[in-house]
Amino acid sequence: MKIVLVGAGKVGTTIIRFLVEEGHDITIIDNNLKVVNETINNYDVNGVVGNGASRAIQIEAQVDKADVLIATTANDEQNILCCLVGKTLGVPSAIARVRTPDYSEQIDFMSKEFGIDLILNPELEAAYEISKILRFPSATTIETFSKDRIEIVEMKVSSDSVLVDKDLATLRQELKTKFLICAVERNQDVIIPTGNFVVKAEDKLYVIAGKAEIVQFFKKIGIYKARSKNIMIIGGSKISYYLTKQLLEAKAEVKIIEVDEMRAHDLSAAFPDATIIVGNGSNQTLLFEEGIQKMDAVVTLTGLDEENIVISLLSKKLNVPKVITKINHFAYPEILESIGLETIISPKSFTAYNILRYVRSLANTNNKVENLYKFVNDKVEAVEFHIEKESKYTNVKLKNLKLKENTIIACIKRNEQIIIPTGEDYIQAGDNVIVICAGRIIKHFEEIFG
Structure with missing residues (x-):
């Protein structure tokens, strides 16, 4: 596909990297000459310097001949305007990054009235x-997949875990729960396991099952934890705003520490049921005064990766049960894991995955891509396909279908039924099928078969 992307910042470059890997013809527009030149050199794309909302600049970038226009600048209004201009030039699909809470509450309106796809x-x-x-x-x-009905959860195996030194077939029998360990990371290697795979301490497991079965799995292996109720958020960012709103609706106790007095005032006005503290979240004395050691969870959401890492390490040292760290620029998550920071959030990745899903759906006329995630440092893909119609792969027992290496059909959702498949199961038209694949990209459902 021919794709034009406006705004080559940290979100834009993450999207570019994934789209280039999939062989798309990419042109970028950015008003910074240095950024354009660096992106051209790093990713072998075409580039135009200028205002992406300008009709003349979009014509120079051949938006009128493109299949998709993606606007990811730091300015919401510019992104919306870019898409409106692109639509007047006839681009079939337009995608906008919109971050402001006021606009986010009008997404359906903007999609319908502005034609942003x-x-x-x-x-x-x-x-x-x-x-x-x-x-x-x-x-x-x-x-999550199938509208939150199915989950893939990541967990690390401790040395005293009941899972250690047991093969997967035995575990399925002993735990009497419908689950599948669909991927394993061991010493930075990725394994798509079979039933005779033996779990070892320090393995990182990716477990797929229905939502209720995931809870049962964790209870039966003895590491289930109840939801976090007392939560400290460091930094009053846009993420903090959205997160606080969701947590308060779930009746959690929320405390936010924000260094900017004006921003803290705005958050206090928006969330009277939350506790808002004006102060530097990296000040250990302040953190102790506000009871960090008594929290169920600490979420670090400042604008600085380094500050988030340091505060998260302090929280781990104080044995806070759950620590979540936001990272924007850090390129080596395995280093963070080695120092004990396991739950890392990268907002740019979520945007990139959603755009990948959408672009692949445009290219799939038979089996729509409903969901897509990458994990294990982007080495593994989980893709959810909706099987539109009968084919030579439907109504055939899975044991009689030859799949490519390092590829499994991990879960099937049929109406309200969630199936962790065996060789005796089969795919029907109308099913949603979750495929796990390591070492390759799955653009079309048919590509998983040998």
């Missing part, structure tokens, strides 16, 4: 992800 809010998406983890703090990360 997809409106994304990285901060709102990040808040949803954090909320999911705080509701189920036993997991390191949680990815």
Whole structure:
């Protein structure tokens, strides 16, 4: 596909990296000559310097010949205007990044009245992800499918875990729960396991199951934790705003520490039921005074990665049960994991995954891509396909279908039924099918078969 992207900042470059990997023809527009030149050199894309909302600049970038226009500048109004201009030039699909809370409450209106096909809010998406983890703090990360009916949760195996030195087939029998360990990271290697795979201490497991079965799995292996009720948020960012709103609706106790007095005042006015403290979140004396050591969870959401990391390390040292760290620029999450920071949130990644899902859906005429996540440092994909119609792969027992290496059909949703499949199961038209694949990109459902 020919795709034009306006705004090559940290969100834009993450999107560019994924789209280039998938072989799309990319042109970027940015008003910073240095940024354009660096992006061209790093990703082998075309570039135009100028205002992406200018009709002349969009014509120079050949928006009128593009399949998709993506606007990801730091300015919501400019992103909306870029899409409106692109639509007048005839671009079939327009995507806008919109972050302001007032606009986010009008997404349906803007989509309908302005003709913007997809409106994304990285901060709102990040808040949803954090909320999911705080509701189920036993997991390191949680990815959801089929409208939150199915989850993939990440967990690390401790040396005293009941899972250690047992093969997966035995675990399925002993735990009497419908689940599947669909991927394993061991010593930075990725494994798509079979039934005879033996779990070892320090393995990082990715477990897929229905929502209720995930809870049962964690209870049966003895590491279930109740939802976090007392939560400290460091930094009064846009993510903090969205997260606080969600947590208060869930009847949690929320305390925010924000260094900017004006921003703290705004948050206090918006959330009278939350406790807002004006102060530097990296001040240890202040953190102790505000009871950090008594919290169920600490979420670091300042604008500085370094500050988030330091405060998170202090929280871990104080044995806060759940610590969540927001990272924008840090490129080596395995280093953070090695120092004990396991739950890392990257808002730009959520936006990139949603755009990838949308772009792949445009290219799939038979089986729509409903959801897409990358994990294990983007080495593994989980893709949810909706099977539109019968084919040579439907109504055939899975044991009789040859899948490509490092590929599994991990879950099938059929009407209200969630199936963790065995070789005796099969796919029907109308099913949603979740596929896990390591080492390759799955653009079309048919590509998983050998």
